[in-house]
Amino acid sequence: MIPDVQEFLQIDAPALMAAVLACAACALVGNFLVLRRQGMMGDAVSHAILPGIVGGFLVAGTRETLPMMLGALAAAALAGLLIEAVRRLGRLESGAAMGVVFTVMFAAGVVMIEQASAGGIDLDADCVLYGQLETILWLAPVGWESLRDPAVWAALPREVLTLAAVFALCVALVGLFYKELRITTFDPALASTLGIPAGLFHYGVVLLVAATAIAAFEAVGSILVIAMLIAPPAAARLLTDRLAAQILLSVGLGVLAALAGYGAAAFGPMLLGASHSLNAAGMIAVASGLILALAVLFGPRHGILGRRRAIGRLRSTPGFVAPETQRA
Numbered sequence: 136m137i138p139d140v141q142e143f144l145q146i147d148a149p150a151l152m153a154a155v156l157a158c159a160a161c162a163l164v165g166n167f168l169v170l171r172r173q174g175m176m177g178d179a180v181s182h183a184i185l186p187g188i189v190g191g192f193l194v195a196g197t198r199e200t201l202p203m204m205l206g207a208l209a210a211a212a213l214a215g216l217l218i219e220a221v222r223r224l225g226r227l228e229s230g231a232a233m234g235v236v237f238t239v240m241f242a243a244g245v246v247m248i249e250q251a252s253a254g255g256i257d258l259d260a261d262c263v264l265y266g267q268l269e270t271i272l273w274l275a276p277v278g279w280e281s282l283r284d285p286a287v288w289a290a291l292p293r294e295v296l297t298l299a300a301v302f303a304l305c306v307a308l309v310g311l312f313y314k315e316l317r318i319t320t321f322d323p324a325l326a327s328t329l330g331i332p333a334g335l336f337h338y339g340v341v342l343l344v345a346a347t348a349i350a351a352f353e354a355v356g357s358i359l360v361i362a363m364l365i366a367p368p369a370a371a372r373l374l375t376d377r378l379a380a381q382i383l384l385s386v387g388l389g390v391l392a393a394l395a396g397y398g399a400a401a402f403g404p405m406l407l408g409a410s411h412s413l414n415a416a417g418m419i420a421v422a423s424g425l426i427l428a429l430a431v432l433f434g435p436r437h438g439i440l441g442r443r444r445a446i447g448r449l450r451s452t453p454g455f456v457a458p459e460t461q462r463a
Contacts, residue, residue: 162389185244266356
């Protein structure tokens with residue numbers, strides 16, 4: 136059964152807004168991880184902040200954003216120090232050091248959640264993985280006409296407002312420091328010779344990823360955060376070679392994944408006659424994976440079919456001699 140207008144506005148609209156904002160913000164900052172070949176960093180940060188989130192909740196005794204964000208930022212900073220210490224003292228490469236640190240910190244966070252739940256505190260380990268998109272409600276609107284009332288918009292859920300603020304912060308910082316981010320991403324050595332602190336911008340990107348992951352964590356869970364940090368930027372990279380176009384395209388693909396995944400999760404089973412919906416965050420992650428798979432296949436220059444067409448055009452060029460013929 137398709138929901139009526141009031142049901143859509145109160146149940147589906149806030150979840151869609153949260154999903155779109157979370158996916159757009161993660162895709163935006165994820166570009167700089169993909170281009171720096173540090174995709175594992177997004178995985179590490181989104182897992183390592185869990186004990187900080189739980190610690191902030193336990194200390195403050197509330198699920199307000201500020202204490203949990205402060206705890207998560209502290210955990211992200213600690214994770215960065217531990218990764219560097221493990222890499223240097225253990226003489227490990229960065230990926231191995233990140234793997235060790237984020238698994239230990241994530242496990243510690245899960246243990247803290249289980250202990251808190253045993254003490255009667257409202258924390259759920261499943262929300263860490265899958266989020267709680269389905270529980271984000273906006274009870275103020277009763278129809279399309281009610282959206283003209285500013286008081287209705289003032290009653291938006293806390294998760295939506297937080298994600299909107301973080302997305303606006305990401306857009307502002309990337310726009311303000313676009314030139315510096317571009318040069319430190321592609322050539323940090325040249326950036327240093329020009330007096331641009333490449334290391335400072337590296338840690339700034341990590342902190343921005345951490346802040347985005349923290350804001351998205353409660354609403355969409357760690358699985359979707361990791362998927363959105365990597366899949367839309369990677370797909371956009373296969374479709375264009377220009378950084379500005381890649382950033383815009385990745386945000387658009389993230390929004391597309393959010394809309395398609397949520398639509399498939401919420402309305403797909405009902406259209407097929409099922410009595411229950413699917414997990415929205417999981418379906419959005421699946422949609423992002425499908426978008427990446429399509430980009431791998433049909434990317435105009437870097438996709439499989441695109442490369443084959445380019446090779447075919449090259450072979451049909453008059454005077455072309457195949458390398459195997461030259462060796463013979």
